[in-house]
Amino acid sequence: MSALTLSKAINTGLRHILENDPSTIVMGQDVGGLGGVFRVTDGLQKDFGDQRVMDSPLAESSIIGTAIGLAIRGYRPICEIQFDGFVYPAFNQIVSQLAKIRARSGGEISVPVVIRIPVGGGIGAVEHHSESNEAYFAHTAGLKVVCCSTPQDAHWMLRDAVAGDDPVIFYEPKRRYWSKGEVAEEHPGIGLDRAQVVRRGRDLTLLTYGGMVQTCLDAATAAAEDGHDLEVVDLRSLSPLDMTTITDSVRRTGRCVVVHEAPMFAGLGGEIGTAVTEACFYHLHAPVLRVGGFDTPYPPAKLEDQYLPDLDRILDTVDRSLAW
Known part of the structure; x- marks a missing residue:
């Protein structure tokens, strides 16, 4: 390597x-x-x-x-x-x-x-x-x-x-x-259409991809200081979705938050949340929640920190789910 x-x-x-x-x-x-x-x-x-x-x-x-x-x-x-x-x-x-x-x-x-x-x-x-x-x-x-x-x-x-x-x-x-x-010098063995659990947890599943994966890992580390054990799943494939990996995780944790940079309205989080609800309804302890960009054009650079999901917005949504 x-x-x-x-x-x-x-x-x-x-x-x-x-x-x-x-x-x-x-x-x-x-x-x-x-x-x-x-x-x-x-x-x-x-x-x-x-x-x-x-x-x-x-x-x-x-x-x-x-x-x-x-x-x-x-x-x-x-x-x-x-x-x-x-x-x-x-x-x-x-x-x-x-x-x-x-x-x-x-x-x-x-x-x-x-x-x-x-x-x-x-x-x-x-x-x-x-x-x-x-x-x-x-x-x-x-x-x-x-x-x-x-x-x-x-x-x-x-x-x-x-x-x-x-x-x-x-x-x-x-x-x-x-x-x-x-x-790795050799193929790691995970297919192009498969998601990957990048951090194991028991209390809630964070589903995310791309630039937000590291942000969610950082959020999971911060949440651990408050005693919350979050699982992070990197979707990797957005179409098709690896629903097997997704549902296995959510059925174990009972809670799910989807995180992406795109605006939330008609974003991928809505499709993922619906698919998870259909497949995991009797395992969920709270509704599937979303964290995303705001429903506005992408702002000037000096405002992008307020636009993009960050630790505070992710952890606030995690708290909402855990309090349900």
Whole structure:
């Protein structure tokens, strides 16, 4: 095992993919000479050439449209959308074409396109650079939607995503790009569509993903000082959801709080909460509660600390559940 930052873990994953599969191509704005705005693709064009690591025009619809054509011809494109809020010009290509081609062709045509998207806030960025838009794509049948939270998952989930034949939206929490963690040399054995219990507990389950996983772990540590033993589950896959791992946890603890950065109204927490209630109704001691961003556009950087879920908001919601 070696200790890598999350961004470096993705870089090494891309390097392994490019070395071992000649059908793979990395494409996106500034992914070549610059190495991406977060330097995730640093050095790849130098080592693999500009036919394998390609700088694209500033046109997201063109990036995804080109990738779909390449995938139909047998390639495995890995597209980078520079920031989460920049994906909307490609929305039609993703939801009307990429997600539908396999069904439209009766299973005859696969489009193994992976779309990497830095997601979420916490870096003091300007408008359209800190959005959490996973609910749009999780709602779209035909897409896999996943979100890593650690260097280990970033590396191995990306390799799994590229190896599969489904189109994948691959979210990377940009606030965690510089967080370090161990990355195993061998596959850790957990599938792309599986959740993972990252902290065991008995009193309440925190369900979360991406940048909020570490925040929930910190909340669980703080809650332990008050004698509350919280379990933290990293969902990893947002569509499909691993309901087996989720329900096993909630049935043991009897309480559940869902945490995400996105606004709560029609967010993923609502779907998860309903699914948990249906599956665990007779095991619940309190309603499933949610912690999320507010139902407003993402605020200017100086206000994002008030917008994003933090320890206080998570622990206040935990207290509400435990007091039920």
